[in-house]
Structures are given as C-alpha cells and as structure tokens.
Amino acid sequence: MTAARNTSSDVTLLTAAGAVEAIGRGELSAAELFAAYRAAAADDALNAYLWVAEDAPAPGEGAALAGVPLAVKDLFCTEGVPSQAGSKILEGYRPPYTATVVAKLAAAGAPLLGKTNQDEFAMGSSNENSAFGPVLNPWDRTRVPGGSSGGSAAAVAAGSAPWALGTDTGGSIRQPAALCGIVGLKPTYGTVSRYGMIAFASSLDQAGPLTRDVTDAALLLAQMVGQDARDSTSIGFPGEISLPCSESLAGIRLGVPEELSGGGGVGIEPGVLDAFNVTLRLAESLGATVETCHLPHAPHALSAYYVLAPAEASSNLARYDGVRYGQRVEDGGLVGMYTKTRSQGFGREVKRRIMLGTYSLSSGYYDAYYGRAQRVRTKIADDFRAAFDAFDFVVTPTSPSVAFELGAKTADPLSMYFNDYCTVPMSLAGIPAISIPNGLSEGLPTGFQLCGPAFSENRVLEAAFALEQAIGFDASGGRA
C-alpha cells in the first residue's frame, strides 16, 4: 500500500501520541481519526482483524487518550462483541462482560476499534494456529507475523491500528512485535489485571501494548496498570508510568547473556545477531557499558516453560465442555458430549498442549515434570536477580530469526517452540521486557529485547527510548 492509495492515510501516519496531541490542538477530531482507522481496518488484507467496530463513543472530556482507537486481541472479553480467542470452540461467543484492562482503556479514551486474530488460545509463535486462518506479515505476505498476538502486531505495523493490546505468556507480544518491526512490551507479571483475559497459563499470562514507538507503549501502559479486586494475582504498579525522554545511556550497564546471544544453546541467525551487535555498539556510543553476563539456567527455560504452560492450559481449558458457553456437539450422554465438543472444537496445537499438560500432571509424573519445572523457574528468576546486581538491564535479540515463511515450521512443533528461546526466560521470571525494532536482516525486521527487574518499567522505557532514537528504524516497509 502506498501513501497515495489510501486517501485517509495522512492521519493514520501519526503515532498514537501524535494523534492525542493533534486532537488536543484541535487539528483533528476523534471521530475523524476513528473513521480513518475503521476504513483501514475494514480494508485489511492481512486477516489481522476478526471483527471491526462500526462506531466509537466520543471520548470523555479531558480523557488522557483523547479517542485514539485501540485494536484488541481476540482473547480479551468485550461485552456483546465476538471474543473467541482464535478458537472454533468459542465461535460466535459474545461475553456478557468486558475485561478490566479493555474497560480501563475505553474509560481513558481509547475505544475499541476491532478484535485481532491470534493463535488459538494464544498457543503459537506464527499465528498459523488460528481457527480463522493465518495472519500475513505486512512486510512480506508470504511470511508469518509471529504470534500469538500476530493480528495485533500486523495491524499496528500495517497502519490499520494506531496501537493494539496483546498478551504475552512466553513471548506472544515481543516476538510478533519483532517480526513486524514494531514495539511490544510485556509488563511485570501482575501489574495489569488479567480479569476477562481468556486464560492460557495463568501464572505467566500478562497483557501489554503493541505500538509504533516506545512513547506510545508508555502512554498506553500508563492507563493499563492497576490492582484489580477481580484478579487475585494482580499487584498493580508502584507509582506511575511516565513518558520517556532520555537520549543518553550514560552510566547504564547492559548485560548480554552468553546463553541467549548465540554463545550457547540455540542458533541465532547471523543477520539477526549482526543487527543486535550494531545496536550494542550504538548503546556504547550513547554512554552505556556492554559486557557479557550469565543466566546459567536460561537454556532450560524452554523446557520448564513447555511443562508449566501446557499444564496450566490443560487445567484452564477444562472449562470448554459445551455447558456454559461456546460450541456443543451432542453425543447422547454427558461425557460423550464433553468429549465430542472438545475434540471437534479444539485445533491441533491446542490438543497437543492439553495432552502434554495432562500427561505431566497425571498420577506418577507430577514431581518429575511440574514440580521440577517450578524449581527450575525459581533458579531462572534467581539468575536474573544475580544479573541485575551487576547490570541495569539484560539485553538479547528478541527472536532467533526474522519472519519465516508460512508453513515453514508447522510440521515440527519443537522447531516452532524454539522461536520463544530468548523470550521465555523473562516470562518465567515475571519481569518486564520490551522489544524494539532493531534494523533489518534480509529486508525483514529484527527485534532488540531489553529487560529489567520487576517493576522497572519506567527505566526500561527510558533506555528503550534512547536506543530507539539512535537506531532511527524506518518502519515504512510495513506499509508497503
């Protein structure tokens, strides 16, 4: 799509923060902005949207987000609007209530623009596990956008949404952000309410922003955080999220874990590593020191994750039994109905993970798998705590590869799971991590991941902002 093709694309070229300012100055109306994005979303050729809003309520007087509309991952419950988590078993489900974070953002002046496609129940790294078809990468439509928040990432990168909400369990915000050339932030576990988020793995799931730049991520996150009586695991955020402005990294110590940067373990594509190293040199030129650090248990993170997440999923997804909501397939009796409903409603990857989780929780295997994985998780969190004694941030490439071709990894679950190699450790440790666009490899975006201790979002955003200014990423390829 060229700038000339879409006549309303002028306003959609603004960042969300830019649009808030333009509305504040009276140069743009919220209604005009919504209409432009609605048209772009309705015209989406990437299969990024599963539903698009007809209209939006006018923002409240002085609303912080001024009416800049928001694309929301399908798995967030939105009252009266299809919320299917990318699954056939929830096809047509319109929940009777709205997720806390979506309600908070609407109240802050970010009305719902549409629901975005995703891997079924957020299980996937390519968006090919959606019951509603794959999403295409806007940089190259023969390639995947990443997942599981692939629709959200593709919509933001393509300019059919100013910003979007995603969820991250093992990398599902950061990896698609990296593959689509945008910013994705997974906040500290518990800072954002999970109420109304259709659950995958409750001890890991966290909502976060997918945006065009770091400032927008801060602007959106500021309205998302908060303790919620309806989510007993929510903690809220101590203080406020502020907009970043730092252009220096003077005195900042960056640790590069050998285990996650090609030194050991999984292979990282040479082009991805080159782009990562270029950014490390930029960081030094901004005043940071860069040194190797160690996360000795990080190579085991993926194993622990693929015990814990499927185990929690097998429990969470027990609720899809054809009784209270969603699809039902009759089979005479009750258990027959449960079984038929689940067998026909769930897709291949979801069944695989339910099986894996049920196996590892079943009698005789609990200690060897789940119990052990929970101990590995403790060691991984300890590794990060030790690293943060010596370093302000730990940095890695976000994804070991650039966006791969559709179908390239669907036949081999293990190779698909390796996409999460660099993002899973932070999820297990519950710490905030951001991915920012980091230059191109083979003409496709790469991501630079930066993480800090729990609740260090403001510092993470400041450092990411400084790097973003220095990198000067050209995102126009996502709109081509």
Added chain:
Amino acid sequence: MIDREQVLHVARLARLELTEDEVGRMSQELSDVLGHIEKIGELDLEGVPPTTHVVEVSNTLRADTVEPSLPREIVLASAPAVADGGFLVPSPQADAEPQVTPSDGQRPR
C-alpha cells in the same frame, strides 16, 4: 517413549477423542517434546523451592463488600441449552462407556 496406550489414556483424562492418525502423530510429537523437556532432569535442584507467585507479595486483602453478580438470564444467554433457569446437560446415564474413575485422574495435592 509415549506409546499408543499412554496417548489413549491421557486423551481419556483430557476428554479428547483422537483419530487413528492423531494417536500416531501425538505419540511421536509428545515423545519429541518430552525428550527435550527431560533435560531438566539433569539439573541439581536439591533444596530449591518451587515458584508459587513469581513476584514476592504478602497477603493482600480486599474489602469484604457485596457486589451484584451478572443477572442469571444474561449468563444463561451464552449457554448452548438451558432449562428451568439452569444449564441443561445430557444425562450421564446415556453415556455409552463406563467413565474414568477418580483414581485415574489428576493427583491430589
């Protein structure tokens, strides 16, 4: 490593019915993934406590106030079948096979 019998057993626990093709594929795929996962068996985890909540929090309490729940008719509106103000399900007595007993189920903690 995960044979056909184990796949069928786990599928029954999970209330999933697999086709012959799926059983074969699942056996292979679960074996591959578990083969990788078993590397955590090599770690010395003696005395390491399991993670419960990943961020340290002490007990947090909310005010014990009564708030309205969703109205019954709104909740029932999403259900595939309802009767007499409740969810309607088929009779378990109409099931073809005897069902999994609790002792086959997930291990009590």
